Amino acid sequence: MAYFERVGDMAYRATDEVGGAWDTATQHIAPALGLLAHVVERDRDVRRTDGLIVGRLSYDILGTIPIDVMDVRVRVVRPGRTVELVEAALGHGGRDAVLLRAWLMRPGDTAAIGGTAYPKITPVDDMEPWDPSSIWPGGFIASAEVRRQQVEPGRASFWVRTPVLLIDDEDVSPLARAAGLFDIANGMTVRADPKEVAFPNVDLTAHLFTTPRGDWLGFDTTVTFGPTGIGLTSSVLHDEHGPIGTLAQLLTVRPN
Template identity: 60%
Template sequence: MPYFDRVSATAFRPTEHVSGGWNTAEQHIAPPMALLAHVVEQDRDARRDDGLRLARLSYDILGTLPMDTVEVEVRTVRPGRTIELVEATLHHGGRAALVLRAWLLDHRDTAAVSGTEFDAIPPAAEMPAWDPSTVWPGGYIASARARRVQTRPGRAAYWVDSPVALLDEPSGPVARAARFFDIANGMTARFAPGEVAYPNLDLTAHLFRDPVGDALGFDTRVSTGPDGAGLTHSVIHDIQGPVGTVDQIQTVRPR
């Protein structure tokens, strides 16, 4: 069973694997984020045959989503031969709940100047298994398999994969990776979620190459300010090394 069943060309029904950690009657936002990446990839491939890469994905979370069918729409904001800006919106009951703005870039040979200053993290096989469902309820977290080395609360490296596909149809490398982007906000919490609520309002991923494989690694740091805001910052990795970054701003609310 995937995260979503396709109902029509633009409608998708969440399965039990989508239920959230803050409220199991609501969708965890990670699968809807991956769904929007998927429809952007599909829209691109329907319009052109050069496979522009998704280099930046900037999501705004406009509200919660019940465990109910959602609809999506895609539009090209800034068309171009080598660079495009595409916007995808996810709706429920006529209300926009999640918006993605994605910059797409062309492929060209930069192998001679490639490199990164992001540090590597240990491979998954060198990390102990860790069950995030010991901290978080919900079908989405239960669907994830994790291995983690936590230095202290708010600082950890970990790998995540899942046997659950986004849909019963092929999806591209960024959509597959995006299944896990939003998990970072709860994988090395500075506080127990029963003591402090810290949902994120957004997520921005910058990717300097397409992810490879089905597992995604994270090197995550969590910061909390003195007046109600926090930040989860992650460098993300695949089996070949660093891929990019994911950032999430939080509203921090002691219970």
């Protein structure tokens, strides 16, 4: 099983595994974000061999995407020897649906001064399994394995992994696989019943100080609704070794 199949050098077909949560006839955006991260890394590896690593992935979500063939493109916005800014886009039918800007940075040895004040979350083996399809429909949510420690509505820590490949018959980095799960954060600890309040995100930005390792991706997540129709889902990201970065999603909050 895979979320996407390559059908051309810069074209991919979505499978039914990407079925959305707000609308099962369109794609859940999460796998598409992983696909664009893969496109950026693939372009980097063609252009250079010095091992720049991704420090930021910033996505703007321009609209819904049908479960169909999508085109991608990538360009270097700001070239550099040690730092570069790369832009990628995913579209369908001549319309862009997702834009990504990624900062790629030269790695270095900072282990001697490394550290963070972000606390670790409960280990994955000590969290109870939770079925997200009890709240959300769609192929993508059904493909996710989740373990969750709920604090209150809109506040939880949880671990997520999936057995589904990001792209059929293609090597994908741990970062791209993790990026394909980032967007699940907005639905794993809801502040309001999604049948009564819609709260899709219009963007997603991940800042990473460590490249993800392993199959499980952890989240320490808080969902906030403001008084004027705008919300924020903010998370600290983890792998099984500890915190690796932060994640933010801007929400449009729409009571039915």
